[in-house]
Amino acid sequence: MKLPVAELHIHLEGTLEPETILRLAGQNNIELPWPSLEELRAQYNFSNLQSFLDLFYANMAVLRTAADFQEITTAYLLRAHESGVRHVELFFDPQAHLERGLILAEVIAGIRAGLDEGLARWGITHRLIACFWRHAPAESAMEILRTLVQEKHAIDGIGLDSSELGYPPILFQEVFAYARENGLHVVAHAGEEGPAEYIVQAIDLLKVERIDHGIRCLEDPALVQRLVAEQMPLTVCPLSNVRLRAVDTIADHPLRQMLDLGLKVSIHSDDPAYFGGYLDANFAAVIGQFDLSREDQAVLARNSVEGSFLDAPAKAMLL
């Protein structure tokens, strides 16, 4: 798979490999409940989104310094480069790091240094997207967003992630309005575990430019029609959906159906260190399972570039 692709759904903290977690834990004197690689790896068996998130948030405690963030960003970009990625729109969770007493400016400086290195070494362009937790009050998101905007931190957009069920997008209407008023791009996870109605809300109330996951749109034919008509990008993550039990097996994944319906889907890796593979592995899984033709693969790659926040000339260079 060497078609030029844009990675639009990737959580930086989800690229923390088990070996890196243990090394950084040692380096930063962090005590984890699973001190050996074996014990840590034994935790990677998830029954749903929440069971993954519990481990994901616990493990990111090992990230302490700007250098840690730079290191994992660069390590991810090298891996992305090897799988044909030419442009990355990277998510990170500010609340997770603020909660642990880190300074936002340092977190962002570290990530930005890694992104700049990726551009210089492998020509990978980038955008940075701060994702807010839907399980936390909207006031928390708003306070952090105001700081990000007022202090002119180098982010390009905001997203919405974490536990989905019970936290409808409507709760974040004001946060997203403020982001849009301040020229930020807006995306949201919706329809991963939550119902199709959350996708409708994300579009109508948050006015998002992309839906992350969105696979449950298939439960609402009128919504599917609308997504097709509007060519709303859906960033689908096949290995994530299997590992978090949104679908039973890769054979049950709706990707083929989504493509056939004319939905603007693209393939991404979500939290590759947790779900068994980076972008190349996600492509390989669906190409093998659904016998995707070269043309299907080109459509997926093209959708990723078109769904990105690159400007038109930069998109044209990748198409």
Ligand code: ADE
């Ligand atoms: N944070 C990291 N990965 C996530 C996912 N797949 N869904 C929601 N929040 C997340």
Ligand code: ZN
């Ligand atoms: Zn995600």
